[in-house]
Amino acid sequence: SQQGEEDPQALSIQEGENATMNCSYKTSINNLQWYRQNSGRGLVHLILIRSNEREKHSGRLRVTLDTSKKSSSLLITASRAADTASYFCATDAGRTGGFKTIFGAGTRLFVKA
Amino acid sequence: GAVVSQHPSRVICKSGTSVKIECRSLDFQATTMFWYRQFPKKSLMLMATSNEGSKATYEQGVEKDKFLINHASLTLSTLTVTSAHPEDSSFYICSARDGRLAQYNEQFFGPGTRLTVL
Numbered sequence: 642s643q644q645g646e647e648d649p650q651a652l653s654i655q656e657g658e659n660a661t662m663n664c665s666y667k668t669s670i671n672n673l674q675w676y677r678q679n680s681g682r683g684l685v686h687l688i689l690i691r692s693n694e695r696e697k698h699s700g701r702l703r704v705t706l707d708t709s710k711k712s713s714s715l716l717i718t719a720s721r722a723a724d725t726a727s728y729f730c731a732t733d734a735g736r737t738g739g740f741k742t743i744f745g746a747g748t749r750l751f752v753k754a
Numbered sequence: 755g756a757v758v759s760q761h762p763s764r765v766i767c768k769s770g771t772s773v774k775i776e777c778r779s780l781d782f783q784a785t786t787m788f789w790y791r792q793f794p795k796k797s798l799m800l801m802a803t804s805n806e807g808s809k810a811t812y813e814q815g816v817e818k819d820k821f822l823i824n825h826a827s828l829t830l831s832t833l834t835v836t837s838a839h840p841e842d843s844s845f846y847i848c849s850a851r852d853g854r855l856a857q858y859n860e861q862f863f864g865p866g867t868r869l870t871v872l
Contacts, residue, residue, distance in 0.1 A: 683865035744798040
């Protein structure tokens with residue numbers, strides 16, 4: 642299968658709570674990216690973390706990367722109703738992988754107001 | 755920032771017809787473009803990789819005669835769904851990168867094209 646796995650597949654939380662999504666992948670990577678997609682719309686790039694980085698922050702987003710476990714997590718703090726969307730991790734294997742970007746299965750986040 | 759457009763954004767066609775989807779990089783030269791398809795409530799599945807001036811490389815299970823990809827210039831790639839069937843109905847998304855500049859393989863995604871085959 643192309644895809645890595647993400648868990649949970651779906652997550653429902655109250656506004657103000659934190660949301661954590663996890664992603665596991667199968668091959669060595671050059672970098673890992675997280676994207677958001679609102680229903681029926683295009684992708685919004687959130688954050689890129691390189692293989693030699695362990696943690697990265699951007700506003701209310703915190704991403705971690707553990708290459709030994711081939712896993713990453715995305716934390717959204719103080720969630721808002723507008724954060725309701727699907728979130729995908731995407732891995733890039735670099736030149737050795739043909740620069741392909743492979744997406745995880747995604748987590749559907751629902752933030753209740 | 756780099757912008758990728760897709761045209762059309764939505765298309766409805768009859769079974770048996772062919773549909774062409776365009777992917778353009780508006781302010782950079784795309785040495786490589788990727789085509790994905792996405793079924794409802796599912797993730798993006800990579801269909802093929804196209805390098806400018808070369809034949810596309812298709813992922814396993816993707817019929818190259820069914821999904822014709824042309825990348826004739828550094829700003830345009832097209833995906834033609836030939837003899838479309840209802841099961842080809844999907845959301846098709848392209849992405850583009852400039853291999854000469856992308857230090858970390860940044861790709862820029864188009865907004866997607868929703869294909870409905872009746």
